[in-house]
Amino acid sequence: MSGEKARIGLDRPAWFKSSYSAGDGGECVEVAARPGKVHVRDSKDTTRPALAVDPTAWTAFVEFAAL
Template sequence: MNAHVHQPPIDELAWRKSSYSSEEGGECVEVAARPGTVHVRDSKDTARAALAVAPTAWTAFIEFAAL
């Protein structure tokens, strides 16, 4: 049985920009966490589709990136 969890539209998520992003451009990532899903998008092109991953996958990515 598949359970469907209602997620708000992408434009209603509370996006947070990476602390490594600057106003000068460069590598800009925004993240919005919801129960069961972490959304990731390019802050320079918010019209593009966001990536949605499980919180465990996001945690694994962050731990790997910190190495």
């Protein structure tokens, strides 16, 4: 993601890669928080559509995954 954040305008989401994503090509996700939605996508294939979820649902998922 180096440099990508600096080029992003207000109309495009700022994507952040999971801190658990390794550089070895394993399963990786990126997340972008937007007003009213959290977008999740595969960091290896960013051309595919992202999944959009309600922020409350995303928070519940993250709390469950942290158990």
